[in-house]
Amino acid sequence: MDQLVDFTSSLPAALQWLGVMLIGAIPFVESYLGSAIGVLVGVPVPIAILAAIVGNAVCMFVLVVLADAGRQKAVAVRAAKGETAAADLERTETRSRKQEKVKRAFDRFGVPGVSLLGQWVLPSQITSAMMVGFGASRNAVIVWQIVGITLWGIGFGVLAALGVNLLR
Template structure:
């Protein structure tokens, strides 16, 4: 799947590849960290690749966070359903670490779009979730982009 997404981004004309990275990074599980790696791998300048990956991930996450209100209202009506194991695990993380901890560590478990939506569903403040998710998206995107850049430079030597 990653290879086909990389081929998609690489097939876009050079002058428009930044937009492809924004689109790719908006996909859950691709996010800023894989989006920045794909951008670096197709030859974008690392700063552009990282920035576009962050922008795509943030836009997608914001849509999920601010769309979660309707889902939360519907979920409150269906209180009888048993939450999944991943949701229970995320809730335990949320109870233990709060919005900052889940935002920073949650991407190791689930995409930022899903963790942010879940936290809003748990009753967390949307603005706090948005703030900490943006911090997390930036940190993960920069970390992955820098590592990809170093890896590409090492491979070229």
């Protein structure tokens, strides 16, 4: 965290928002920590929050589009080979624990639930790509992830601003 704060504060004041945007694109930092770092560095609160949200959302969008293209290609290859549901079941058995956790949450809460709460488990970039891999609509994932990214960014940005104001 100190390195991210140092990186952002080392930029000229007029470009610190760009540093916050780049930080927001980093998995596990995302909009929530990116907005807080921006506020701590002194970027105006609305700009820090917006920059972190945009960085996170752009990164997530790119990964979702790539995951969707990969899934479409894999489905086409499987269809050409005539693979059955048994092959899908076999692939299911090779998932990691975190993938299984996301899949169970996806099956239970759908795209909205995983998008809003999934950041407790894995970064939005990873959960969004996983959901598309599970067969969720690319557009639904993008919309709900942007909602989640925005809410988390605003929440942590506001909390950081309140904390900074208390320290003054």
